[in-house]
Amino acid sequence: MKTTTPSFILELPLKTTPVQESTILVRLDAGRQLYNACLGESLKRLDLLRQSKEYQQIRTLPKGKSRTEAFNALNKKFEFTEYDVHHYAAGVRNSWINEHIGIHIAQKIATRAFKAVQKKAFGKAKNVRFKGNNQFDTLEGKNNETGLIFRNNTLYWAGLEMPCIIDEKSDVISYGLNHEIKYCRIVRRKINSKNRFYVQLILEGIPYQKPKNKIGTEEIGLDVGPSTIAIVGDTKAELKQFCSEIAPKQKEKRKLQRKQDRQRRANNPENYNENGTVKKGKKKWKKSNRYKKTSSELAELDRKLAAHRKSLHGKDINDIIAMGTRITTENIPYKAWQKMYGKSIQVRAPSMFISSLKRKAENAGGYLIEFPTNTTKLSQVCHICGNALPKPLSQRWHICCGIEMQRDLYSAFLAKCVDIETSSLDIARAQQIWPGLEPVLSEAVSRVIQSASGGKVPSSFGVGYQRQSGSPVEPVATVTEAADDVVRDNIYEDESRREVI
Numbered sequence: 484m485k486t487t488t489p490s491f492i493l494e495l496p497l498k499t500t501p502v503q504e505s506t507i508l509v510r511l512d513a514g515r516q517l518y519n520a521c522l523g524e525s526l527k528r529l530d531l532l533r534q535s536k537e538y539q540q541i542r543t544l545p546k547g548k549s550r551t552e553a554f555n556a557l558n559k560k561f562e563f564t565e566y567d568v569h570h571y572a573a574g575v576r577n578s579w580i581n582e583h584i585g586i587h588i589a590q591k592i593a594t595r596a597f598k599a600v601q602k603k604a605f606g607k608a609k610n611v612r613f614k615g616n617n618q619f620d621t622l623e624g625k626n627n628e629t630g631l632i633f634r635n636n637t638l639y640w641a642g643l644e645m646p647c648i649i650d651e652k653s654d655v656i657s658y659g660l661n662h663e664i665k666y667c668r669i670v671r672r673k674i675n676s677k678n679r680f681y682v683q684l685i686l687e688g689i690p691y692q693k694p695k696n697k698i699g700t701e702e703i704g705l706d707v708g709p710s711t712i713a714i715v716g717d718t719k720a721e722l723k724q725f726c727s728e729i730a731p732k733q734k735e736k737r738k739l740q741r742k743q744d745r746q747r748r749a750n751n752p753e754n755y756n757e758n759g760t761v762k763k764g765k766k767k768w769k770k771s772n773r774y775k776k777t778s779s780e781l782a783e784l785d786r787k788l789a790a791h792r793k794s795l796h797g798k799d800i801n802d803i804i805a806m807g808t809r810i811t812t813e814n815i816p817y818k819a820w821q822k823m824y825g826k827s828i829q830v831r832a833p834s835m836f837i838s839s840l841k842r843k844a845e846n847a848g849g850y851l852i853e854f855p856t857n858t859t860k861l862s863q864v865c866h867i868c869g870n871a872l873p874k875p876l877s878q879r880w881h882i883c884c885g886i887e888m889q890r891d892l893y894s895a896f897l898a899k900c901v902d903i904e905t906s907s908l909d910i911a912r913a914q915q916i917w918p919g920l921e922p923v924l925s926e927a928v929s930r931v932i933q934s935a936s937g938g939k940v941p942s943s944f945g946v947g948y949q950r951q952s953g954s955p956v957e958p959v960a961t962v963t964e965a966a967d968d969v970v971r972d973n974i975y976e977d978e979s980r981r982e983v984i
């Protein structure tokens with residue numbers, strides 16, 4: 484039953500009538516209750532298992548085959564296996580849920596719940612979450628023969644017959660529809676506080692590659708900074724801002740979050756201590772209609788933000804792939820960044836960017852290799868003398884041994900010179916290709932300045948000074964005030980989001 488062939492998803496909006504919509508909502512809610520039941524039962528079984536004497540004994544065994552086997556046997560004894568939870572779900576389904584949820588869909592729900600508890604058992608998750616009203620948004624089948632069935636551009640689901648909205652001209656859609664369907668998933672999204680329904684077809688194969696997306700052949704060194712991105716190929720280089728357009732929306736979001744926080748406090752003064760912190764222990768939260776309105780505005784903004792980010796990421800990714808698909812880059816020190824820059828990093832989602840770039844590069848026959856920062860120290864090292872000197876983030880230029888280069892471009896250049904076998908900088912190679920690339924990198928810096936003519940060059944580039952016209956780019960050695968432009972904006976953030984209700 485487990486499939487290992489590659490799959491991709493095609494999503495199509497559904498044309499639903501109000502009657503169908505309420506039926507779907509009832510089914511989603513039945514799914515939610517079944518999910519919660521399976522979650523509760525799995526948790527209970529896990530607890531019993533852990534309280535057992537055998538569990539304590541097996542834990543003391545040395546790691547190895549016999550320990551694993553003993554644990555497997557114990558899991559069976561306490562019925563803490565996917566199979567047993569399926570069985571449990573079948574029992575629950577023998578109630579009113581039976582009317583709304585087919586057996587395959589029920590099994591998928593059971594698996595989802597069991598896997599959540601398993602994550603907790605393995606210490607990969609702190610806790611599991613029961614789903615509240617309206618928090619269960621997807622249901623899926625096991626195949627395209629029973630339960631959710633997609634045929635003739637229509638989704639059939641136990642008495643419902645919902646045509647899909649299909650853009651005949653879209654290559655992505657016709658490509659997807661030409662592939663074998665593994666199974667279907669129905670998805671509910673709240674858009675402008677209305678419910679919209681979609682079918683996701685899980686298809687066998689690899690996702691569509693737009694032909695107009697050129698695939699380049701250069702070797703790429705990449706540097707993703709908190710607010711910049713530097714790309715260095717063999718004959719081209721580029722320095723640009725990373726997801727900068729998204730920052731204003733983030734401000735709008737913070738404004739709404741503060742508003743929501745004020746409303747929450749005004750509605751629930753009894754839940755707060757005198758110093759403004761939230762009281763400990765179990766509490767009831769009153770939600771005014773205004774509060775609910777703000778919440779739905781926030782959800783809508785979040786959705787827009789995610790869509791906007793996706794398109795910005797996509798554009799940058801396509802630009803990189805057009806240059807080349809063999810990419811090397813330093814691991815993003817995401818945790819350290821979060822400490823320094825807070826939510827403004829989260830909104831740009833650099834890790835998500837890297838993983839989708841990786842996927843696209845691999846789909847195009849290339850690779851993306853991340854190497855550990857601590858072994859290469861690209862932000863410190865000089866390829867002529869080999870010295871590693873820590874630079875504060877505010878220092879935007881690498882200046883050593885006669886080299887003067889914008890720091891992110893220089894790091895990207897060094898990333899290009901990392902030996903992927905040993906994950907260490909190939910100094911000889913760097914020295915060999917630097918003379919040819921230096922003018923390319925300098926040109927990338929001048930392009931940044933030119934394109935910003937009139938406008939302000941972001942301080943994170945470290946080129947925000949007015950240079951005399953006509954002269955070649957002359958980096959100023961003393962650009963030190965230019966802290967990244969994402970540092971400041973995180974004062975209220977955590978306050979308003981501390982209590983998840």
Ligand SMILES: [Zn+2]
Pocket residue numbers: 865866867868869870883884
């Ligand atoms: Zn040097």
